[in-house]
Amino acid sequence: MQFLSYLISGLGLGSVYAIMALGYSMVYGIAKMLNFAHGDIIMVGAYVAFFAISGAGMPPAVAILLSVLVCTVLGVVIERLAYKPLREASSLAVLITAIGVSYFLENGALILWGADSKFFPSNIFPQGGITLGSLTISWLTIITIAACCIIMILLMLFVGRTNTGRAMRACSEDKGAATLMGINVNMIISLTFAIGSGLAAIAAVLLGATYPSISPTMGAMPGIKAFTAAVLGGIGSIPGAFVGGLLLGVIENLSKAYISQQLSDAIVFGVLIVILLIKPAGLLGRKVSEKV
Amino acid sequence: MKKKFLSLGLIAALCGSLAACGSASGTTSSSTAAEATSGTTTTASGDAFKLGASGPLSGDASVYGIAVKNAAELAIDEINKKGGVQFELNFQDDQADTEAAVNAYNTLADWGMQVSLLTVTSGSGQSVSPLYKQDNIFAITPSGSSTAIIYQDAENNKNPYGNIFQMCFTDPNQGKASADYLSEHTDLGTKVGIIYRNDDNYSTGIYNTFVEEAKAKNLDIVSTGTFTKGATDFSVQIKQAKDAGADIVFLPIYYQPASLILQAAKNAGYTPTFFGCDGMDGILTQDNFDTSLAEGLYMLTPFSADATDEKTQSFVKAYKDKYGETPNQFAADAYDAVYALAQALGNSDVTPKSSTDDITAALIKQFTTMKFQGITAPGDITWNENGEVSKEPRAIVIKNGSYVSAE
């Protein structure tokens, strides 16, 4: 019984990781870049939602939409200003620039909104949950997992079935050839960032509702965890991000519960290494062979 | 070839700029470069003691550094206005990082610091204490509570530096005091669960002595949970405490993770009595905090913004007027530390023109013999020659969203 309870809380934790990892994986899969600023876009989304609800008194649904809008715009602006000039450069240069953007967002938030943590409004989602015997599954966990599934299915449909999605896949395989086919690569990449950042906003609201303390540096740890989850599931794979996130949350909680809390970081990363050794491209990733 | 000349040119420029910066800060303090003076608050009239300090003004812990800086500036403004002892403050950013703290110290030393508030965080404090000892500058830290700040042998509390004092309780003292309080007030509960942060000096320091004293007082510790920096999910730790039947949960941590623990407990339908130390102060003033979560929370703290005595109230009002928010115990300890320095300097016959050795010797003599009344203790505050402070902690409980004395 205890095990089930830990499993469920692990799923709750993992579902938040999964939504964060989805945005990460998507941007990597299409634009082939590790957007280290993803965690900080989440932070901005959380703050926007916070000010919208508690400051301006907007209803939650409107606040969430506003947060998605702001994050989307922010993502596109960052892409245009900082990443586009480096399209031709090595991926490492883009990585470092992403780190610069991350520092910029964190310190900007620190100056604008102060260093003290703020408490995210807890009334957005219904409190309480379903009780089955001695197990309680909170509504928030259910909503988060549901949101995750819906987003994943929508994304897969979008990327797999629509023309734009096809264009995205073309860009990720070969930008040059895609341009030759008449695809506006700039537009596609901006769209990718827009979607990724929009997802970050949704992740932000769910993260804030589950763990209500928000601060300018709240994006750092989720950023690393999202990256880990995305790689665990196979980077670039959308269902992989979902699976990776859930798995990461479950492993983390179970290791905290049964092995050691002091060493839980080491254990989680140790498990990651073992899994990657067994499946070098992540759980659902495909090993792309290079043809000579 | 051009690239090489460019590189050599860059190096020459680098050396030049280093030289320019270096020589500027090496000469008389009145002609220091902009970098040093911009950190200063100069409301002093006439000769002022150079008061240095470092703390996190950026990064995660900046809320504490900014609180200390604000309170210090407030205290100095009031003191300077009264005439008598005058201060000039130079507060450097150390980001709560040991390396940056050493750099901050050197910046302050170049500026000509004569007395100091050491650092805000313990980790930084530990790394600069030996430097303060080397240069024999007197320092009193408002919030650096690790014993390694005042003792060279922190494990056995031996070999005090002698010129470094603390305004705040040491971590071990808080752990002991908490265990004592809990063993005397069994009406709060008898089974103790603990959740502490195991990669943090402060939290582990309190935890270790708490456990020791708990054993001596036969307190029943039924569950122990830990977490590391940046952790947000406490469902496992809460579940373990709940399953073990703990009716008190001891939280020797800061208020930000504490608020997450309170939320997690509420989610799990678990309502023990929570007990914290001075790091818990500030929990109610978080923006939009749901104060019902903290209802019934106890803490041992030197300062309570809701205390009704006149000194506290005028401090809180002045701080609110100037900075727009309620001060926490970091600010209060900083305020007291500056006033204590002013009192000590006022009672001695050193002036800003005296040598650092003279100033330090005079301050040590004053601090080890004087009694100080401040806002961080109901009675007298005194120090022993090791630099440890002796003051009565206040037990506070949160009722109806405000801090109420629990005596």
Add this chain to the structure above:
Amino acid sequence: MKDLLKRNKNAAVSYSIVIVLFIVLSIMSGAGLLGRKYTALLVPVCCYIVAAIGLNMNVGISGELNLGQAGFMSLGAFTAVIVAGALNFHGVTAPALVMLICIVCGTVVAGFLGWLMSIPVLKLEGDYLAIVTLAFGQIIVNIINNIYLGIDENGLHFSFVNNTIQMQEDGNLLISGPMGATGVNTVSTFTAGFILVMISLIIVYHLMNSRNGRAIMACRDNRIAASTVGINAVAEKTLAFVVSAALGGAAGALYGMNYSSFAATKFDFNLSILILVYVVLGGLGNMTGTIIATTLLVVLPEVLRFLSIYRMLIYAIVLIVIMIVTNNQAIRLRLKNLRMKNGGRGKGKEVSGNG
């Protein structure tokens, strides 16, 4: 032949820059021209330069993204503390000797663990390799944070997670869990740092110009082609990895002997990223660039102190701008045209990043 001469010229330039800087800065600091702040920065700059050179070995020359260099630094630092503590306890206190032994021990330990790590790590590629190095870095920090280590006349006492060491009266607690190492005897000097930088440059340049170095670069450029010529990619990359780890350990040992107190949390992911920034900014595979970039970026936050709360914000903006300017072809082209217009016979060919 021309290539060989060019490579030796690059090495000569690096060496001369370091020697010149050392002499100039030593004179300046001796004459009191530097001020305490910048004098105190001399040793940390050397540490970061050595760590960055090591990382450049991995990232620039071997082409593998290593996000765990700080972990090796921490291994070196804590090994140094333990060895120094043991030496001091048994009466060996001559600073130069202690420093030498500690740095050697730190290097060996980090190199050995680097070798152990490379076994699983090099089975992976690209970003998966990156994340495994990140994972190792986090694991190291987590474990060291839970170590309690003390020394007394009965030898070393070790305890994990909880401090249950029983020591004799005159025993010293060397590592105290989250408090880290305290009461360290600071023996690092700028001269030691300079020597370490020179040694690491010699090692790296020698490796780069050797058969193994060329093999490593061949694997980086085209792994499949290299394998067909008979180069054992894994063995070569392991060599690069171990050298990189060893240099990181040496840097860490020097760092650990420079601060009287530090904790494992100092050597976290952020520090690894910081060193990576130094390497990328200086140019992959370009050791001279690494030295200059590291020096500039370590000193920059100190120089910017007058900006108070805007300091890190400006630092971030400067970083982004520099990255864009140095990597965007359009801007570089414009700058080069400017240079050509303003006189000087510009060479048409752009020197590539291996310069």
